[in-house]
Amino acid sequence: MYIIKDIENKEIIDGIAKLEIEFFKKEAYSKESLEEMILSDSYILIVDNFEKINGYLLVHDSFDVFEIMKIAVIGKSREKGIGKDLINYFLNIKKENLFLEVREGNIKAIKFYEKIGFNQVGKRKKYYCDGETAILMMLERN
Known part of the structure; x- marks a missing residue:
């Protein structure tokens, strides 16, 4: 698991953008929106198996609080604790x-x-x- 804080890895951004459409349809963030989030006060946590993204968590920093914007885990990886792990990983970083x-x-x-x-x-x-x-x-x- 790791946090993305730059937009250099286009494959990851492209992968998340594709998953956004798959999971959230009309409410999906665009690739451009994801890139803006990375450059702003947001966190994107990724779980992958070195071949593809298994899950991700998007969290926005609103000064004194943090808000989960999206959390998604791909079908075959669900029910394995990945979503909980993503949230707990973030909670270990931030105490708000x-x-x-x-x-x-x-x-x-x-x-x-x-x-x-x-x-x-x-x-x-x-x-x-x-x-x-x-x-x-x-x-x-x-």
Whole structure:
């Protein structure tokens, strides 16, 4: 596992951009957006097997809090603890509270986040482009 903090490795950026489209469809970040994130106050953590990316975590630094923007693990690597490992790796680097938004209907993801220690702290009605509500979750560190 490692953190990307430059855009020199185009293969990794291209790989994440392709996975974004596969996983998040209309809500995917573009390659250009990913490059901007790397150059700004964001972190991209990668898990790979030296052939392809198995999972990634995108976290934005908003001065006093961090927000998970995206987390994804490829199909055959799911249910093996990679998502939890990505989040725990980040939590070992940064000690601030960690926030995220998750679709209200994504019960599996909500239960995953709750197992790690996230709690629901609010909702954003009609947040997603299809009108679904977002559940706001926080992992309190202080």
